[in-house]
Structures are given as C-alpha cells and as structure tokens.
Amino acid sequence: MKKTKLLLAPLLIVMGLNAKPTETNQVQNIDTTTSNVKTGTTIGHYQKPGAPIDMTYKSTTVKAGEPSDVNISLTTTVKSGSMSVTITLDDELKQEESVSKEMTFQLSPEQKSYPINLQVSAEKNGLYYIRLLTKIDKAQSSKLRAFAVPVYVGANPQPKNKGLNIMKAKSGENLSVSKAVETIEVIND
Amino acid sequence: MQGKLSTLALIIFSTLSLNAIDILGTIQYERIHPLHNGGSTILDQNNITTETAKQIIVEAINRSGQAIATTSTDDNGNYSLTNLPENTFLKIRAYAKMFKNNKWDIKVIDNTNEDAQYIVEGSLVSTGTQSTRRNLKVLASTKQSPPFAILDSVYLAMKKVLAADSSIVFPPLKMNWTINNIESGTYFDGDDNIMIQGDQKGDSDEYDDHIMTHEWGHYFETKFSRADSIGGGHTSGDHLDIRLAFGEGFGNALSGIVTDNPIYFDTMGSNGWNMNLETATHETPGWFSEASIQRILYDLYDNNDDGEDTLSLGFKPLYDVLVGPQKTTQAFTSIFSFVTGLKSITPSNNEQIDSIVSDENISTIDDIYGKNRHKNLEATTFPIYKDLKIDTTLDEVCTSNTYGVQNKLNNHKFVKFTIDNDKSYPIRVEQNNGATSDPDFVLYKTSPFEKVSINESPRRGLEEGSFNLSSGDYLLDIYNTNNIKKACFYVSVGKVTLKGNKISNNSNNSNSVGIELPKNPLLAFIFLLIIFIIPAIFIRKELKI
Numbered sequence: 001m002k003k004t005k006l007l008l009a010p011l012l013i014v015m016g017l018n019a020k021p022t023e024t025n026q027v028q029n030i031d032t033t034t035s036n037v038k039t040g041t042t043i044g045h046y047q048k049p050g051a052p053i054d055m056t057y058k059s060t061t062v063k064a065g066e067p068s069d070v071n072i073s074l075t076t077t078v079k080s081g082s083m084s085v086t087i088t089l090d091d092e093l094k095q096e097e098s099v100s101k102e103m104t105f106q107l108s109p110e111q112k113s114y115p116i117n118l119q120v121s122a123e124k125n126g127l128y129y130i131r132l133l134t135k136i137d138k139a140q141s142s143k144l145r146a147f148a149v150p151v152y153v154g155a156n157p158q159p160k161n162k163g164l165n166i167m168k169a170k171s172g173e174n175l176s177v178s179k180a181v182e183t184i185e186v187i188n189d
Numbered sequence: 190m191q192g193k194l195s196t197l198a199l200i201i202f203s204t205l206s207l208n209a210i211d212i213l214g215t216i217q218y219e220r221i222h223p224l225h226n227g228g229s230t231i232l233d234q235n236n237i238t239t240e241t242a243k244q245i246i247v248e249a250i251n252r253s254g255q256a257i258a259t260t261s262t263d264d265n266g267n268y269s270l271t272n273l274p275e276n277t278f279l280k281i282r283a284y285a286k287m288f289k290n291n292k293w294d295i296k297v298i299d300n301t302n303e304d305a306q307y308i309v310e311g312s313l314v315s316t317g318t319q320s321t322r323r324n325l326k327v328l329a330s331t332k333q334s335p336p337f338a339i340l341d342s343v344y345l346a347m348k349k350v351l352a353a354d355s356s357i358v359f360p361p362l363k364m365n366w367t368i369n370n371i372e373s374g375t376y377f378d379g380d381d382n383i384m385i386q387g388d389q390k391g392d393s394d395e396y397d398d399h400i401m402t403h404e405w406g407h408y409f410e411t412k413f414s415r416a417d418s419i420g421g422g423h424t425s426g427d428h429l430d431i432r433l434a435f436g437e438g439f440g441n442a443l444s445g446i447v448t449d450n451p452i453y454f455d456t457m458g459s460n461g462w463n464m465n466l467e468t469a470t471h472e473t474p475g476w477f478s479e480a481s482i483q484r485i486l487y488d489l490y491d492n493n494d495d496g497e498d499t500l501s502l503g504f505k506p507l508y509d510v511l512v513g514p515q516k517t518t519q520a521f522t523s524i525f526s527f528v529t530g531l532k533s534i535t536p537s538n539n540e541q542i543d544s545i546v547s548d549e550n551i552s553t554i555d556d557i558y559g560k561n562r563h564k565n566l567e568a569t570t571f572p573i574y575k576d577l578k579i580d581t582t583l584d585e586v587c588t589s590n591t592y593g594v595q596n597k598l599n600n601h602k603f604v605k606f607t608i609d610n611d612k613s614y615p616i617r618v619e620q621n622n623g624a625t626s627d628p629d630f631v632l633y634k635t636s637p638f639e640k641v642s643i644n645e646s647p648r649r650g651l652e653e654g655s656f657n658l659s660s661g662d663y664l665l666d667i668y669n670t671n672n673i674k675k676a677c678f679y680v681s682v683g684k685v686t687l688k689g690n691k692i693s694n695n696s697n698n699s700n701s702v703g704i705e706l707p708k709n710p711l712l713a714f715i716f717l718l719i720i721f722i723i724p725a726i727f728i729r730k731e732l733k734i
Contacts, residue, residue: 044421044595046376048400049441049479050455050462052424077427077593088390129371131391133460141469142228143424144455144462146392148372159301159369166305170254174305176298178333180283180325182311187213187320 036061038152043075051136051143052077056113061152064125067096068151072116074134079109084135085116090128093120093151107136125154210273211320212249215266216242216283218337219329221396223454223461230454230461232396237329241266242337243344244293246284249273252313256282261289275318281311283325285336287344293359295343297336300365300373300384307336332368335395339364339385342401346447350409353508360412362405366395375400377407379416392457399444399453406443410436414511415638417522421596425464425480426472428566428592430601431523431559431573438482438524441466445483446490446504467495474549475566476524476559477598481549485524488545489531497548500541509534519635519662520557520574521603528554558605567591569599569675574664577606577680579614582687584621586667587677594672604665605635606682608658616644617653618667619679619688624650626669626676632656633664645670 041056053076062068076083085103089095096119105114122128130149135142165177220240224233247268248256257279258270273279285307286296299305309327327334343364350357365373366385375386375394383404387393394400410416418436423429429437445451445466454463466487474481488498490507514530515522528546532539532554543553552563558574569587577583583604592598608614618628629645629652641663644654669676679687 040372042374042422045374046420047422048375048394048403048455049437049453050424052422052427054422077422077424077597090390129388129391131388133391133457135462138426138472141425141464141472142462143464144457144460146388146457146460148388148391150372159371164302166299166302170256174303176302176305176307178307178309178327178331180309180311180327180333182281182326183322183324184311184314185322186317187211187322 038150040149042147047145049143051083051134051145053083053134053136053145055132055134055147055149057149059149059151062121064123064153065121067119067121068153070118070120070130070149070151072118072130072132072149074105074114074116074132075112076107076114076136078107078136078138081107081136081138083107083114084137086133087116087118088131088133089120090130090151092122092124092126093128093130094122095120120151122151122153125157127152127157127159209320210275210316210318212270212273212279212281212316212323213320214268214281214323214325216245216247216262216268216325216327216337217266218242218327218334218341220334220338220341221329223396223456223463225452225454225463228462228464230456230463231459232456232461239326240338240341242283242327243341244287244289245337245340246286246288248282248284249279250282250310250313252278261287273316275316277316278313279316280313281323281325283309283327285340287340291358293347294361295340295359295364296362297339297364297366299367299369301367301369304363304365307333309333332389335366335387335393336364338395338398339366339401342398343405345398346402346405346409346443349447349504350413350508353505354512357413362408368393375404377404377411379407379411383408390458392455394455397455398448399441399450400455402444402447403440403453406440407436409443410439410511413516415516415518415522419596419601423479423596425469425478427479428473428475428477428598429479430596430598431477431525432521433596434477434479435482435523435527437479439486441479441483442486442490445487446507451487451491467491467493471549474551475564476549476551476554476562477592478549481551482524485528485545485549488548489542497544500538500545502535502538506531506535517636517638518557519638519664521664521666523557523559524551525554525559525573526557529557567599569602574603574605575680577604577665577682579606579608580681580683580686582679582681582685584679584687585677586618586680587675588626588667588669589675590672591675600672601666601668604667604680605662606665607662608660611657611659613655613657614683615653615655615681615685616665617679617681617685618651618665619653620650620676621679621687622675622677625671626650626673627671628652628676628678629668629670631666633666634658635662635664 038059043054056073058071060068083105087101128151132147135144167175167177169175217239219237221232222236223230243264245262247260249258249270251257260268262268288294297307311325361381363382366387368387368389370387373384377383385394416436417432423437451466452463453466466483489502492501510530515527518526520526586602588602589599618630620626631643632641634641644652
C-alpha cells in the first residue's frame with residue numbers, strides 16, 4: 001500500500017503541473033441557468049450618447065405577494081466625481097426594505113462597480129419595472145442615462161399594452177389603429 | 190326636341206360628375222418641444238405645436254375595409270384622392286409610413302405587437318355628391334403622434350441628403366417604437382431597424398429629434414458610406430477607438446446639421462440633458478474623441494465663423510466624402526480617413542480645414558492612417574497602424590485598458606500588410622508577456638474593403654489560423670477579449686521569426702500550463718526516467734521500503 005502511494009506521488013506531481021490555471025481574468029457570468037432568475041446587462045450593447053454608465057441586473061421571478069430580490073450593479077469608466085441615482089418603482093410595486101430612492105456614489109479608480117440591492121413585491125401578476133435615472137456630474141458637464149429593470153410576477157407576464165387596437169388589413173398586414181380628430185367640410189367651387 | 194336634348198345633356202353631365210368627387214385634406218400631428226434650462230432639457234407640455242405629416246401614405250377605405258384609392262401627402266401634409274364614387278361610405282386612413290417607388294420606404298411599427306403598422310383613421314362617412322375636405326389631426330395627449338413625429342425627423346434628414354444628391358435611393362427602414370419599449374434602448378441594428386425607447390414613465394425618444402437623426406445617421410453611414418464602428422458604450426470625454434469615435438461624432442454632428450440646431454438633447458420625462466455641439470467645453474480633445482469629431486464636422490458645415498472656424502462648406506462636400514473616399518478608404522473609417530478625403534475633394538480649403546482640426550488638439554492630418562501623431566498619450570498608442578512584412582514577426586503590438594475596456598483607445602490595435610502572391614498564409618497572434626490574455630483578431634481586405642475572417646477562439650495567449658489570401662492590402666484588428674491591463678503580442682503573417690516561450694504552436698490544450706513530453710521517444714524516456722523512476726528509487730532508499 002505504502003509502495004503504491006509512493007509510486008503515485010511523482011505521477012500526481014505531473015498531473016498537478018498539468019492542472020488548469022485559475023481563470024482570474026474571466027468576466028464573471030451571472031447565473032442564467034435558474035429559470036426563476038432573469039438577468040440582463042447593457043455592457044457591450046450599443047448605447048445612444050449619454051452618461052458613460054452600464055447596468056447589469058439580476059431579478060428573481062416570484063409569485064404575487066412574494067418578495068423579489070433585485071440586484072443591480074452600475075459600472076462606469078469615470079474614475080472621479082460622483083454618480084447620482086434616482087430610483088422609481090411602478091405604482092404596483094411595493095418596496096419591502098427601506099432603501100433610499102436617491103443615492104450618490106463617490107467614484108474612484110479602485111471601485112469596479114456600484115451595487116444597488118432591492119426587494120420588491122406586487123399583489124397581482126404582471127411585468128413591472130424599477131427605473132433608474134443615473135447622472136454623472138463632471139466639472140464641465142452633466143450627462144444622464146436611464147435604465148429599467150424588469151420584475152416578473154407570475155408566469156409569463158405580458159406588457160400592459162400588448163394587443164391593444166390591433167387589426168389585420170385586407171392585405172394581411174397588421175395594423176395598430178387609432179382614431180384621429182377629423183374635420184369634414186364641403187368644398188364650394 | 191331641344192328640351193329633350195337639354196335633359197340628356199344634364200343626365201350625361203350628372204353621370205360624369207359621379208367621377209368627379211374628390212377628397213382633399215391635410216394630415217397633421219402634434220409635436221411636443223423641448224425646454225432647455227442650462228444643461229438640462231425636458232419636454233415642455235406647454236409648447237405643443239401642430240405639424241404636418243409629410244410624404245405619408247393616405248388611403249380611402251370603403252365599408253368592407255378595402256383601399257379604393259391611395260396617395261401620399263406632399264411636403265405640406267396635403268393629400269388629394271380623386272375620382273371617388275359619390276354617395277359611398279369611405280373613411281380616410283393615414284399611415285405612419287413614407288413610400289415612394291425607387292426613392293424611399295420607411296415605416297413606424299409596434300415591435301411588441303406583431304410589428305403592427307401604426308395608422309390613424311377618420312370616420313366612415315358618405316362621399317355625398319360634392320367634393321369634400323377631410324383633415325385628420327393626431328394628438329400628442331393620446332400618444333398617437335409619436336410615430337408621425339419620428340417620421341418627420343427622418344424625412345428632415347432625408348431631405349438634407351436629397352439636397353446633396355437628388356438621385357439617391359434610400360433602402361427600406363423600420364422604425365420600431367412603442368410605449369412598451371421600456372428597456373429596449375434606442376439604436377440602429379446595423380441592418381434595417383432603428384429601435385426607439387418609448388417609456389412614458391422614464392426615457393422616451395420620439396420627440397428627441399437629434400437622437401432620431403443620430404440613429405438615422407448610423408443607418409446612412411452603413412448604407413451609403415462605411416461604418417467600421419465597433420459600437421458599445423461611449424461618451425464625449427472618453428478616449429475611444431477611432432472607428433467608434435468617428436461614427437458617434439458623425440451621428441451627433443449630423444443631428445445638428447439636419448436640424449440646423451447645435452443643441453443636442455435627450456429628454457427623459459421630467460428630466461433630460463443637452464450639449465451644444467459647437468461650444469461645449471473641450472474635454473480631452475483629440476482624434477479619439479467623439480466630441481472633437483462632432484465639432485470638426487459641424488464647424489466644417491455651419492455658417493457660423495467662430496474661433497478657428499472660418500469655413501462654411503455646407504453638407505454637399507461632407508456628403509461627397511462620405512459616399513466617396515470615406516466609403517472606399519483602405520484604412521478604418523476615422524477622422525483621419527475623413528479629413529484626408531475632404532482635402533482631396535476641396536484642396537483649396539486645406540488651410541482652413543487644418544485650422545478647424547488643430548482647434549481640437551489634432552496636428553495636421555495628411556493621410557488615412559494618422560501618421561505622425563505627437564500627443565501625450567500612452568506609448569503603446571503609436572503608431573496607430575503598424576506595418577508588417579510577410580514572413581517576419583512584429584513584436585510589441587500591445588493592447589491596454591488604460592482608457593477603459595472593450596471599445597476604448599488601445600483596446601484594439603491595427604496592423605497592415607500587403608500580400609504579393611496568392612496562397613495560403615498562417616496568421617499568428619501570440620502573447621509575449623504571459624499567457625493570461627485571450628487574443629483575437631479580425632482580418633480585412635482593404636480594396637474593396639471587406640471582412641475576411643473573424644477569429645475568436647477562447648484559447649489563452651494565442652490566436653492563429655490559415656487563410657487563402659489573394660494579392661492586395663490587408664488589415665488586422667487585434668484585441669484582447671478578456672481585457673487584461675496590458676497584453677503584448679508577437680504578430681506574424683507567413684513564417685514566424687519570433688516566438689513566445691510559453692505557448693507551443695502545436696499545443697491544442699491552450700488552457701494547460703503543464704509540461705509536455707518531448708516528441709523524440711528517447712528524450713521522452715529520459716524525461717519520464719527523471720520524473721518517475723529516480724525519485725521513486727530515492728524515496729524507497731530513504732524509507733527503506
């Protein structure tokens with residue numbers, strides 16, 4: 001037994017040398033395998049001009065009345081000054097814990113991200129939103145960027161306005177129809 | 190007899206008049222205007238004007254829902270549907286769509302409702318026996334005017350281009366807007382869609398005409414010029430990748446050029462911000478700054494002589510550069526390629542162009558590759574394009590994240606080379622300061638400019654491939670996907686003359702940092718002897734097993 005162990009020792013050393021390195025530089029992935037957790041990010045996506053801020057979120061899908069954990073992370077290339085955040089919730093969303101709706105983060109080169117953790121609930125099934133208005137104040141100018149984080153309550157909730165006033169034209173084209181204000185008058189030659 | 194003839198004439202006249210019923214009218218919509226207060230801008234609900242819906246499709250629809258006549262409004266929003274039957278129930282339908290055969294095809298759709306086309310309608314009313322005027326007006330308060338406001342912004346941009354080139358044909362474009370676009374963002378998808386944020390409780394862009402024009406500018410650049418921009422987040426104070434800086438600076442400048450208003454704004458409900466494209470404080474000016482590029486382009490265009498700007502070229506020369514030398518440039522699209530192209534088109538203005546450019550802390554631009562830059566930037570910045578000879582290896586091609594990650598200056602490095610003989614060439618990018626990066630590269634042929642290959646394996650420290658290349662000039666865009674602080678690479682096309690120590694060219698397991706057995710069997714045996722047998726004998730002896 002002892003013999004076997006000793007003979008295995010060099011082999012284990014070689015195997016150890018072949019082990020994979022720790023992947024310290026990999027971008028962290030948010031767990032997207034859990035079906036009741038919705039994730040999203042603006043990183044790497046095209047953005048219109050505005051404050052240089054990206055947002056990543058993780059939002060737990062819950063049943064009506066249950067609290068949903070919403071983890072938001074803001075990142076910016078700006079290393080100094082401040083970033084202010086104003087949070088607003090859809091009327092139907094209730095905040096479970098007391099978190100200030102107005103926040104200011106002092107930006108520093110060391111800090112990689114600025115977290116905001118919320119717990120919210122809704123009495124009825126639906127797709128609700130937490131909105132963030134972010135602003136970076138610099139010496140010369142201020143720029144804003146708005147974000148919206150979805151909160152899913154119940155299975156497969158749809159946007160509130162989906163399917164309103166939709167009809168099919170004779171040509172088969174889908175039409176979104178509205179009534180215009182109309183004035184009619186006879187043309188007198 | 191005469192009486193009978195008169196009656197007959199009256200009947201004939203009456204019958205003819207059946208075809209003489211016309212419906213004329215005007216289609217209008219309400220636009221909410223911005224209110225600027227210092228650096229902030231909101232939508233002013235007290236400043237709503239009635240505007241005309243220009244060049245949109247209008248139809249007369251009968252009881253069974255069929256269109257029996259179709260036309261378009263003119264530039265004053267007026268339409269005319271002629272030769273309609275009398276005493277027939279018809280309604281007027283106006284589409285948020287502009288279509289002119291071989292000219293344009295733009296529509297606003299609800300991307301969350303089966304891409305439904307927005308329309309507004311009047312009532313089903315009898316045509317009677319006389320021509321009528323039926324005017325339709327779309328109200329802002331009912332959230333029906335945004336599709337028409339969006340189209341109006343697009344049409345203004347198209348008119349600016351048409352004034353420069355009346356023969357231009359705009360490819361189809363879909364503007365995706367809905368109040369359900371709460372987290373969509375506003376962007377051009379690179380093909381035929383512009384997504385527009387429509388969150389009525391947060392950020393909506395339908396009345397932000399500068400944003401509409403900015404995104405349309407990306408469409409224009411893609412379809413008529415060339416857009417090499419790599420996208421991603423950006424702002425005016427950033428040190429950006431030169432391709433992104435030009436694309437965004439162009440979009441911003443175009444918004445001021447089209448509206449003849451240098452105040453770019455973005456409203457977000459009761460909040461918002463603005464910037465003056467011309468007079469904003471110069472934050473880190475340079476050829477990598479979208480703000481510098483927007484100021485240069487706007488100053489080249491505008492009639493307002495200020496500071497170093499004594500030039501008023503109008504849009505035509507800028508358009509000619511965009512669809513000419515900028516489209517065919519062998520470098521990536523940047524301020525270098527644009528200014529070089531402009532100087533070739535309007536050589537008499539070179540001095541004034543240099544003045545405008547120098548006002549942004551950019552030394553004279555004389556070539557598409559931005560040679561001879563002398564600026565206080567990270568050393569690895571220069572040269573912006575490195576020259577590589579076939580069968581040699583470049584060293585010290587370094588990416589860095591000093592100015593940020595993904596799309597910032599020095600996240601991507603450019604290498605150019607020329608192929609003289611058609612054949613297969615290995616291309617190899619190998620890190621020479623460790624093996625922690627994930628090097629990737631995109632290969633372009635530059636005349637005509639086309640992407641040859643994207644190479645993005647997850648392999649650590651090395652990216653390589655073999656490519657059948659025909660003679661001509663090529664560009665490599667080299668980047669480090671995992672954004673480590675600084676990664677330097679050996680780059681070779683053809684034979685490798687310099688090679689890293691850490692990575693074997695033939696290694697398939699890129700994530701391994703272990704020891705490989707020598708290929709020579711004798712050496713392999715000696716290797717194993719040293720590793721296994723001698724230590725085992727030694728240990729046995731020591732432990733007296």
